Amino acid sequence: MHVNNFISRKLNLSLPYWAIICPLLAISTLTIADDFKDHSWFTALLGFILISAVLAAVHHAEVVAHKVGEPFGTIILALAITVIEVSLIVSLMMSEPTDGPSVLARDTVFAATMIILTGIIGICLLAGGVRYREQNFIKQGVSTALITLVAISILTLILPNYLTTEPGGRFSSSQLIFVAIISLILYGGFISVQTIRHRNYFLPQTSETVSEIHVEKPNSLTSIFSLILLLIALAAVVLLSKKLSPTIEDMVIQLGAPKSLVGIIIATVILLPEGLAAYKAAKQDRLQTSLNLALGSALASIGLTIPAVAIVCYFADLKVSLGIDAKSSILLVLSLFTVYLSLNSGRSNIQQGIVLLTLFLTYLFTTIVP
8 A cells, every 4th residue: 555645755644645635525515516406517526526435435444444454444444334324314314204204214224234235245256256266254253243134134124014012114112222222232242253252253364364464554644544534535425425316316206216216326325435345355355354344334234223213213202114015024034044045154156146146136126116
């Protein structure tokens, strides 16, 4: 990650110009977005700036991850994106009309989970299988993440459909608080295992570690600046997505597709930094890092979003529906089962990636054509 430019020579800040400019430009553009919202050229410009912010976020995440090492680097990226995702969900929930239960949290969490399980993991396994035939990873760590993900996703997204206290896939207030506490316990337990008790389950393989020894770690100043710019870039990604969502919604309506497709598009944009980082790691034969990113992000997405939504609903007296429909339940269970079988041996190949990507395409197709 050595950079030789004016900033690195004068300030000992080893970052390329574009990685500094893009997040600041994205945030600055938000201040004038409302003045040009009716201009199609400005909408296209916002899309370009959004993509540049995503690429900058990936770069800064890699800098921070390289500084702190695994698995802490992947945790930082997962938590940063999830905290901003939660902030976006909560802010939108507070502005929604209160004539019925909100489904925003449900749709966002389900979309993020399916995108990670079938899309991100699928393309990582496919890319790694094409290039290296087989890739190794530590199955104890992956198994720990998967059993936690199975429990937390079914408890939050499927269980409410079978409870009788409230209709329409809703938890009662006490049930919602209970599930929020359970979610925090499950996620907190996983983080404890990942970082303290069994950290070696989530470390890169020996060949990975050796290949990274020769790469000089960034200095503390560069790492701090990268962490700050990472948060700025992630905030810009979410806020720009929010600005572009009306345009995306109009396009979806013109195509005759369901409005739930909007949530998938926005969730995809928000998950792009993690997805690109995971894909890049898989292409470099670092599948362990890819899986740490993907599964950790899915757990963080549910384990932090549900408690945050529960707190907002309790204090703001809002109603929320978390239960997904029968079709979505089948796809979620099938995806969890397929990922578990795919990652149960400690080795991956191209077919596992192909199967997961077909499930991802099925999810997208049945959303557009229900």
